[in-house]
Amino acid sequence: MTTDAKTKQIEQFLTFELANEVYGVEILKVQEIRGWEAVRVIPNAPSFIKGVLNLRGSVIPIVDLRERFSLEQAEYTHKTVVIVLCIKHHRTDTFVMGIVADAVSDVLDIKTGEIKKAPNFGSQLDTRYMRGMHVYKQNMIMLLDVDKLLNPDEVDAMDDTVSSNFDELQ
Amino acid sequence: MSIDMSQFHQVFFEECFEGLEAMESGLLSLDIGDIDSEVINTIFRAAHSIKGGSGTFGFTVVAEYTHIMETLLDEMRDGRRQVTKPAVDVLLGSVDCLREMLTSIQNEEEVNMASAAKHQAALEMELHGTAGGSHAPAPAHHEAAAPTPVAVAAPEPEEEEDEIEEEQGWKISFCPYLSLLRTGNDPVRLFREISELGELTSHATIEDVVPFAELDPEECNITWELKLVTDATEAAIKEIFSWVEDDCAIEFAPLAKPKKAKKPKAAAAPAPAPVAEAPKVEEHAPVAAPAPAAKKPPVEADASKNAAPKASSSIRVDTDKIDTLINMVGEVVITQSMLGLVGENFTMDKVGLLKRGLAQLERHTRDLQQSVMNIRMLPISFVFSRFPRLVHDISTKLDKKITLKLVGENTEVDKAVVELINDPLVHLIRNSLDHGIEMPADRIAAGKPEMGTIELKAYHRGGHIVIEIVDDGRGLDKNKLLSKAIEKGLVEETAILSEKQIFELIFMPGFSTAEQLTDISGRGVGMDVVRRNIQSLGGNIDIISELGKGTTIAIHLPLTLAILDGQSVAVGDETYIVPLVSIIESINITEKMLNKVAGKGETFKLRNEYLPIIRMREIFNVKSGAATKPNEGVIVVVEGQGALCGFLVDELLGQQQVVIKSLEANYRRVEGVSGATILGDGSVALILDVPGLVRLSVR
Numbered sequence: 021m022t023t024d025a026k027t028k029q030i031e032q033f034l035t036f037e038l039a040n041e042v043y044g045v046e047i048l049k050v051q052e053i054r055g056w057e058a059v060r061v062i063p064n065a066p067s068f069i070k071g072v073l074n075l076r077g078s079v080i081p082i083v084d085l086r087e088r089f090s091l092e093q094a095e096y097t098h099k100t101v102v103i104v105l106c107i108k109h110h111r112t113d114t115f116v117m118g119i120v121a122d123a124v125s126d127v128l129d130i131k132t133g134e135i136k137k138a139p140n141f142g143s144q145l146d147t148r149y150m151r152g153m154h155v156y157k158q159n160m161i162m163l164l165d166v167d168k169l170l171n172p173d174e175v176d177a178m179d180d181t182v183s184s185n186f187d188e189l190q
Numbered sequence: 191m192s193i194d195m196s197q198f199h200q201v202f203f204e205e206c207f208e209g210l211e212a213m214e215s216g217l218l219s220l221d222i223g224d225i226d227s228e229v230i231n232t233i234f235r236a237a238h239s240i241k242g243g244s245g246t247f248g249f250t251v252v253a254e255y256t257h258i259m260e261t262l263l264d265e266m267r268d269g270r271r272q273v274t275k276p277a278v279d280v281l282l283g284s285v286d287c288l289r290e291m292l293t294s295i296q297n298e299e300e301v302n303m304a305s306a307a308k309h310q311a312a313l314e315m316e317l318h319g320t321a322g323g324s325h326a327p328a329p330a331h332h333e334a335a336a337p338t339p340v341a342v343a344a345p346e347p348e349e350e351e352d353e354i355e356e357e358q359g360w361k362i363s364f365c366p367y368l369s370l371l372r373t374g375n376d377p378v379r380l381f382r383e384i385s386e387l388g389e390l391t392s393h394a395t396i397e398d399v400v401p402f403a404e405l406d407p408e409e410c411n412i413t414w415e416l417k418l419v420t421d422a423t424e425a426a427i428k429e430i431f432s433w434v435e436d437d438c439a440i441e442f443a444p445l446a447k448p449k450k451a452k453k454p455k456a457a458a459a460p461a462p463a464p465v466a467e468a469p470k471v472e473e474h475a476p477v478a479a480p481a482p483a484a485k486k487p488p489v490e491a492d493a494s495k496n497a498a499p500k501a502s503s504s505i506r507v508d509t510d511k512i513d514t515l516i517n518m519v520g521e522v523v524i525t526q527s528m529l530g531l532v533g534e535n536f537t538m539d540k541v542g543l544l545k546r547g548l549a550q551l552e553r554h555t556r557d558l559q560q561s562v563m564n565i566r567m568l569p570i571s572f573v574f575s576r577f578p579r580l581v582h583d584i585s586t587k588l589d590k591k592i593t594l595k596l597v598g599e600n601t602e603v604d605k606a607v608v609e610l611i612n613d614p615l616v617h618l619i620r621n622s623l624d625h626g627i628e629m630p631a632d633r634i635a636a637g638k639p640e641m642g643t644i645e646l647k648a649y650h651r652g653g654h655i656v657i658e659i660v661d662d663g664r665g666l667d668k669n670k671l672l673s674k675a676i677e678k679g680l681v682e683e684t685a686i687l688s689e690k691q692i693f694e695l696i697f698m699p700g701f702s703t704a705e706q707l708t709d710i711s712g713r714g715v716g717m718d719v720v721r722r723n724i725q726s727l728g729g730n731i732d733i734i735s736e737l738g739k740g741t742t743i744a745i746h747l748p749l750t751l752a753i754l755d756g757q758s759v760a761v762g763d764e765t766y767i768v769p770l771v772s773i774i775e776s777i778n779i780t781e782k783m784l785n786k787v788a789g790k791g792e793t794f795k796l797r798n799e800y801l802p803i804i805r806m807r808e809i810f811n812v813k814s815g816a817a818t819k820p821n822e823g824v825i826v827v828v829e830g831q832g833a834l835c836g837f838l839v840d841e842l843l844g845q846q847q848v849v850i851k852s853l854e855a856n857y858r859r860v861e862g863v864s865g866a867t868i869l870g871d872g873s874v875a876l877i878l879d880v881p882g883l884v885r886l887s888v889r
Contacts, residue, residue, distance in 0.1 A: 062876070063811055
């Protein structure tokens with residue numbers, strides 16, 4: 021494929037709201053969208069892992085992106101949704117995870133060429149998890165690279181609370 | 191006619207691996223000096239079907255390689271060759287090599303030709319070295335017994351060139367029986383094949399051809415005189431004719447040297463004759479392909495009967511088990527329709543009937559579940575069958591005399607256990623071979639029989655399966671272990687350890703008592719990995735050893751990894767499952783039974799024993815619900831890692847069978863949790879890893 025054809029290729033993104041900001045994830049990663057329901061808490065998990073859920077027989081973890089991005093907390097309401105994503109890991113493994121969002125808004129067609137690289141925020145903000153940015157109707161949409169964001173290794177790296185309780189006991 | 195052969199590849203590979211296993215176990219059971227010809231036959235048949243199959247599928251490398259093995263085996267079968275230990279070892283090596291080749295082909299990788307060539311050279315060495323460099327006896331008669339399609343697909347390996355003798359060609363008289371064409375064979379194709387070996391001239395004798403009116407197109411009335419100028423061996427040519435050996439009379443005679451130059455010219459004229467026959471022959475061409483395929487199955491079946499099926503992604507299930515399952519499903523369907531009938535016009539007076547129906551349904555569901563679980567159960571011989579080879583190889587390498595006894599190979603375990611237990615067992619057996627059993631001289635000096643024994647046992651005990659590795663070797667030296675541990679700084683010098691604790695030291699990372707490192711074991715990595723693997727299967731490992739007498743390593747594993755009986759307990763708003771097998775009892779305690787050690791560690795007194803208390807709320811950081819005082823909650827006394835301990839929970843909820851779901855599939859391992867399950871209301875509950883929690887508490 022030529023570079024030209026590649027920039028013209030259209031990708032679809034599912035956009036959702038989180039603390040009045042709009043985020044987008046590649047729609048091909050989205051497995052389903054479901055309403056928020058109570059989860060089972062995992063002991064000593066990092067705070068952004070809300071717990072695990074029964075998704076038709078498999079147990080999937082639910083990640084709260086507000087906590088992941090250190091945004092203010094919100095009550096879970098009947099509008100709160102869980103977007104179930106299929107995460108690729110190490111090329112071959114796939115993980116199913118859910119992310120909590122305030123609401124889903126739209127599906128956008130975005131040309132690959134129109135995705136702008138996320139600016140460098142220095143150490144203030146980690147942009148590794150960003151696919152890029154896109155402006156739609158004067159709104160800025162942050163496109164997430166969920167493979168990187170929800171990579172289990174990343175979860176481990178983020179997790180400074182692991183077995184802290186156990187350490188105390190020992 | 192084109193068939194997509196790749197759809198059969200999986201089956202082919204499975205059969206090949208089965209064949210290889212049959213060969214391996216056959217070779218190992220060969221008793222040098224007293225050869226059971228049936229065993230050799232079994233090995234031969236396995237080799238033969240691998241050769242046939244790989245030829246059919248176009249894996250000529252494998253076919254050529256197997257051919258040499260087959261020749262060697264054939265000679266042994268006929269008693270023309272002594273079965274010697276070196277020969278058996280070479281054959282064992284080739285089994286490994288073949289397995290490697292097939293694995294590469296299966297994974298669509300390049301075959302490692304270098305290693306193949308090495309083994310092939312060793313094989314040929316064996317073949318010709320003792321046969322005095324003479325011709326490899328033609329595999330004629332066995333080919334006749336089991337025609338193999340490989341003949342066409344696999345040209346003779348070049349390696350046989352060293353057999354070339356003076357003759358520069360062959361005179362072949364080929365007299366097909368009338369029925370040759372009916373078996374789907376086509377002389378034209380045979381000739382084409384031969385002509386690839388050298389310059390071919392043919393003369394057709396058509397004297398026997400009947401008048402046209404009486405001609406049956408399905409009968410072959412022509413005989414041929416063929417002259418082939420080639421440097422190929424008789425065996426190579428016979429190979430081509432091996433398909434039709436049953437259907438023709440064939441004679442080979444070497445061409446005399448001086449005639450070589452003249453003959454081709456002389457015979458040139460009649461050459462068109464076979465070509466003229468071609469149309470007649472081609473009518474039957476389609477028959478040609480299925481024929482060899484149809485002949486093959488008996489051979490294959492024979493091989494697989496003797497082979498232990500290999501544990502792969504597919505699973506072979508006893509038909510009995512399936513029948514039970516079908517019965518069970520029938521019962522469930524009947525109960526369901528009965529309940530449907532009750533529900534259709536339900537009135538309160540039918541409550542009794544409904545209850546009975548539900549009870550029946552419950553029973554049937556449980557039975558059904560059990561029979562489904564049974565399908566996952568495989569005899570442990572899937573794992574054990576590999577060890578005779580391992581012991582054979584390593585004991586030869588170490589110059590030790592060791593017999594391996596297998597006990598309880600038919601004990602059934604979960605498929606997942608079968609897959610995961612192999613590596614730890616290999617490691618433990620290597621250890622026993624290398625460190626456990628002494629050299630023959632040392633054994634005699636110690637007053638023990640020269641021949642060391644390793645026993646591999648499997649049996650059921652309670653809800654567990656126990657695998658024991660018992661050797662009668664030198665045993666573990668407690669003092670040596672302890673001083674080594676102190677030297678390595680793993681243990682305080684002043685520490686007083688029980689015998690059991692000392693033996694446990696060998697599971698510490700980096701701990702090895704072997705004075706010398708060998709390539710078999712002794713690097714001190716491994717035992718900790720072994721224990722970790724076994725613990726990840728939900729099992730544990732114990733060592734009993736007596737210096738000078740031997741060592742017993744016992745592995746306890748849960749029977750199945752997919753389902754367990756659990757006790758659900760409540761902690762705050764959370765529900766956890768405690769595996770029932772690890773629960774000793776559950777008690778309400780009173781203030782009097784509580785003690786605090788140094789104001790911190792909580793213990794309680796149970797029948798003159800002090801047990802530590804683990805507060806589930808604290809260890810799992812549960813925030814919901816009010817904190818419970820020990821005397822308000824329930825203490826669940828559990829056993830794990832041989833130690834007792836009390837879990838403080840808020841409430842006991844109920845017992846149920848739970849299906850284990852992996853947390854790691856989508857998340858990762860969580861400390862203190864062995865998995866998750868889904869409760870009747872659809873919510874998730876976490877299953878406690880009792881040994882893990884106990885371990886944490888006693889550390």
